[in-house]
Amino acid sequence: MRIAVGGIHIECSTYNPVLNEEKDFRVLRDVALLDSPYFAFLKDYDAEFLPTVHARAIAGGPVSRAAYEAFKGEFLERLKPMLPLDGLYLAMHGAMYVEGMEDAEGDWIGAARALVGEDCTVSASYDLHGNVTQRIIDALDIYSTYRTAPHIDVEETMRRSVSMLVKSLGTGVKPVVLWAQIPVVLPGERTSTVDEPAKSLYDMLPEIDAIDGIWDASLMVGYVWADEPRATAAAIMTGTDRAVLEREAIRLAQAYWDVRKDFVFGCETGSIEECVARAIASPTAPVVLAESGDNPTGGGVGDRADVLAELIAKGATGVVFAGITDKPATEACYAAGVGADLTLSVGASLDTKGSKPVTARFTVKFLHETSDQADRQAVISIDGIDLVLSSKRRPYHSIADFTRLGLDPHAAKIIVVKSGYLSPELAPIANPNLMALSPGVVDQFVERLPRLRKQHPTYPFDKDFAFEPQVFLSARSMGV
Secondary structure (H helix, E strand, O other): OEEEEEEEEOEEOOOOOOOEOHHHOEEEEHHHHHHOHHHHHHHHOOOEEEEEEEEEOOOEOOEOHHHHHHHHHHHHHHHHHHOOOOEEEEEOOOEOOEOOOOOHHHHHHHHHHHHHOOOOEEEEEEOOOOOOOHHHHHOOOEEEEOOOOOOOOHHHHHHHHHHHHHHHHHHOOOOEEEEEEEOEOOOHHHOOOOOOOHHHHHHHHHHHHOOOOEEEEEEEOOOOOOOOOOOOEEEEEEEOOHHHHHHHHHHHHHHHHHOHHHOOOOOEEEOHHHHHHHHHHOOOOOEEEEEHHHOOOOOOOOOOOHHHHHHHHOOOOOEEEEEEEOHHHHHHHHHHOOOOEEEEEEOOOOOOOOOOOEEEEEEEEEEOOOOOHHHOEEEEEEOOEEEEEEOOOOOOOOHHHHHOOOOOHHHOOEEEEOOOOOOOOOHHHOOOEEEEOOOOOOOOOHHHOOOOOOOOOOEOOOOOOOOOOOOEEOHHHOOO
16 A cells, blocks of 8 residues: 655744744655654554655744745645555644635645545544644544643554554545534643543543544644634544444533633643742742743744843842743854853844843853754853753753753752743653743733634633534545
8 A cells, every 4th residue: 555644744823923934844855754753653554655745843923825835835746746645644733824824734635635636545643732624624534633732642643543544545444534613722731631621531532432433533622822713622533433423523522612611720820920939939949930921832932031031130049041032142142152241132032022122241151062053052141040042943841952051950949941831851840830821922811812813702712602512524424
């Protein structure tokens, strides 16, 4: 069996003013795609996998139309000479927003379907923070999504999608796909699968998978920082027994709706001022303070200096802050060298209207040795605060992100990261974990952000309305 592989993977806040261009993506092509750790699991299947192109970037602002069209055009051009195909596997995210376009994934998947034809079986894997439309469902035969947030089952989900595809091609059985939209869209930080009620909801999925006639049960939280109609939760089913699939989709959608008011943050929260005060006064360490409104892995710009200003104002010491994206300040540090004292304007270098910079005297403590200018990172210090500056938007989620810069997070009194819920490596050392409900383009108080294009009614923007789940079948499944 011949199966093509490709896709595009990014999460885009429509409130973020910084466009993602081609240079912001990590692109895998041809053999490099199959040889990458991301797709290495494909070797475990008895099939011929044909690589096209896979483009992936950290969350951010909208994708420029030119960049999107270039990636889509390349994907289709690489796909065309492979025809006819038995199958196509698309590794997607589901929350891409392209300037001037509604439902970018629907455009990508729809174009793929039009090219490969009706006889090709198409499978997709998604992030649970993606958004789905009927157009997407109509183009697919198989669907699966992550079941953990923070995401620790990426490969497992990709394997489910590929396993179902290989199963379908090997047996000749084409499954049915259907879905039920749920008019709820909440931040990922309120719907972490390690906390209730999300934990119990996601615990239902393996049990549903075990029912005869069901191949996969998926529950989408959706992506709240996309101000577009498709931003909602959804229950999606793949299998062979339409009646059972419909029943379970309705049951899962209703279960999510019934607990919509029970979702809470999984850690202590407060304003920037409250969290900084608690961190300074904490008798235990390290306190990990997450600046949630500027989280780059959620779509934040990553350049706000609000927390830095408060730490300086309150005289906080023993602080490791990773980090603030500011290319001009980073370059100034490299020009000055380690040990230099210099006055820097830090922050608000990308979103110049959204926040204010901090201007102060800093000492250059460390410069990351790299031949890639975009990967430049500098550690600067001011009055007991070690601050990481980076040339490009990036998260600091692993211990190695700190240690490669000469920083020991275990020895800090306060660690500040631009994050929402903590990564699997930082969460265990947090003592305690505080999350600042800070302003930004991924504001946790989603009601504070403009709602111009989201569906009405949608919880939590609208509170008092009734809902009864309805099931919609994929056009591919009509008559099955």
